[in-house]
Amino acid sequence: MAAAQGGDCQAYEHLLRELDVWLRRYYARRLPHPAAEDATQDALLAIHASRHTYAPSRSFGAWVMAIARYKWIDRIRDASRFAAVPLDDEIPIADHGASAISAAAVDDLLGRLKPAQASVIRLVKLKGLSIASASGATGQSAALVKINLHRGLKKLAALASCEVVAARTPINVLEKRRSTPTINQTEKF
Structure with a gap:
């Protein structure tokens, strides 16, 4: 190392090769193979970066050993x-399917309204804005925002009740009601 500090490139190259062999053996006994390889490279880089701090009057082995130990x-x-934690096979995951379907249904219902009504409902009821803020955002007067909000909610309620009735009533039941023959007055007697 003293010769390398003096500018002898061959001596420095020879030193690094010997250190590489020694560091590989040192880390092979202490770390798993991939970590030992990384530690060897880290130590060689640290030795190279701090070679100017070595004092030839002191023990070179102790100096190298200190760097190797720190690495x-x-x-x-x-x-x-970064220890690996084994994952359970059954990781609880929240089911957001119902909320996604609900959001899609609300979006579909809002799409059936007039744009002014839908935008006011989105701003006031879904985003929580005040009437004054919704008025500023849409360019409508506060009175018009209230009117569009009221009319839009009324129409949404009507649309939603039709959707619920249609979803709950099977098509076969409706067809049976239409195809059931009525009894004539003459057939009764």
């Missing part, structure tokens, strides 16, 4: 920080 500790900390 080993870093790897252990990383492993404990």
Whole structure:
């Protein structure tokens, strides 16, 4: 290392090769293979980056050992920080299907209204804006916002009740009602 600090490139290359072999053995006993490879590379980079801090009057082995030990500790900390937690096979997941269907149904019903009524209902009832804020956002007067809101909600209620009746009543029941013969007055007696 002293020769490498003096500018001897061949001595530095020879030193790095020997350190590579020693570091691989050092980490192979302490870490799993992929982590050992990474730690070896980290240590070699740290040695290269801090080579100017080595004092030739001190022990080179202790200096390298300190760097290797710190990199080993870093790897252990990383492993404990990102430890794999086994996942259960049955992870509870919230079912948002009903809310998605409801949102689509509301959007469909709002699409059947006049645009002014639908925009006011979206702003006031769904987004929670005040009448004054909805008036500013739509360009309608506050009185017109109230009228469109009232008329739109009334029409929505009528549309929703028709949708519910249509959804609950099977088509076969409606067809049976239409095809059931009526009894004539003469057939009664």
